[in-house]
Amino acid sequence: NAGVTQTPKFQVLKTGQSMTLQCAQDMNHEYMSWYRQDPGMGLRLIHYSVGAGITDQGEVPNGYNVSRSTTEDFPLRLLSAAPSQTSVYFCASNKAGGRAREQYFGPGTRLTVT
């Protein structure tokens, strides 16, 4: 299994540009989430999904859109990039049910908005 994969690894955008961060998992997990991590800070939840077709907002959803058309994929769209969105973005997935809820994280996408 590849686990959770994210593309691209690095991205530089100009203010106002849009782009999509890709996230995929091959573990058949129901739950997927997007976090951002600013320097010296913990992770903050942007959006999450409990299954295909179902998404909800996290702590910092403004400026981001998500959709979940398949179990495997959970893309994060930046509508109009701003310098405040410069951050490292992590995607995670976990299985519903069962004894443990450990989330599996991807390697991250480092985004710079100039």
Place this chain on the structure above:
Amino acid sequence: DAKTTQPPSMDCAEGRAANLPCNHSTISGNEYVYWYRQIHSQGPQYIIHGLKNNETNEMASLIITEDRKSSTLILPHATLRDTAVYYCIAFIQGGSEKLVFGKGTKLTVNP
């Protein structure tokens, strides 16, 4: 979700046990204590979790006080590769399944 409090940083000598404390005095009865760590700038990694009883796995041990207001993560023989930020999270299973990360404890293992 209950708020957790951790010291910002700790040091440990290589080969010694690292004991990382976490305070969660407002934890509710159905909230589990989860521990994750983040090595350098990688994605966080699950370590262990527990509800009431002490737990042990191949990575660490988790000691939860009887009143559940605090817990301690124990790395029995710390290595240089255990240098990381460790996060203690109170989490409700079956709810929104959202992890709320604080700033964690930066553990530095010294040779």
